[in-house]
């Protein structure tokens with residue numbers, strides 16, 4: 001007898017829950033109907049800044065050890081090839097047009113290999129600069145964020 005009552009109750013509750021779920025239309029967080037195909041977002045333009053021209057603009061880092069983001073345009077320098085790494089032409093040099101260039105850190109140099117003239121040699125795992133350092137477009141975040149990174 002007890003079993004029948006609980007079974008009936010369970011069936012009633014289940015019917016109510018499923019019933020509600022099927023009558024409530026899902027609300028989409030992206031503001032469009034669920035069945036509507038996604039629209040590709042507008043193409044964003046990467047920074048047009050030529051490195052070393054105008055005021056230097058370093059982008060604040062979000063956490064220690066983050067690969068700094070590239071504050072200038074890199075279109076002329078990619079893709080990097082075995083024969084040519086234009087990033088190295090500048091980032092191993094002190095300055096360009098009288099402006100200081102941020103140097104690659106010691107972490108980027110081989111700990112075991114040195115060039116014949118004793119100069120440090122780039123660690124090959126760091127050769128593909130743009131796998132870690134990426135240029136930025138002026139794209140506002142899709143949702144509000146109050147995250148504050150490092151001030152440096």
Ligand code: HEC
Nearest residue numbers: 051052056058068069070072074077086087090102129133
């Ligand atoms: C013509 C010289 C030049 C070339 C080539 C160049 N850079 Fe730069 N880079 C600079 C200068 C100068 C700055 C300082 C910001 C500015 O003035 O644009 C800079 C800034 C940076 C920074 C920011 C460093 C920090 O501490 O925040 C990164 C990362 C960087 N470049 C990566 C690259 C990568 C990756 C490439 C190759 C795809 C490259 N750069 C090619 C000159 C150059």
Ligand code: HEC
Nearest residue numbers: 065066067087091102103104105107125126127128129132
């Ligand atoms: C495997 C990821 C990786 C690759 C590849 C890489 N970097 Fe970095 N880079 C980092 C990280 C992480 C940092 C910040 C910590 C540090 O200095 O090691 C950094 C720091 C830098 C800085 C700022 C140094 C400072 O002292 O503030 C410059 C400039 C830079 N990298 C340029 C380059 C260039 C040019 C290349 C290509 C030759 C390159 N990086 C390849 C991860 C990478």
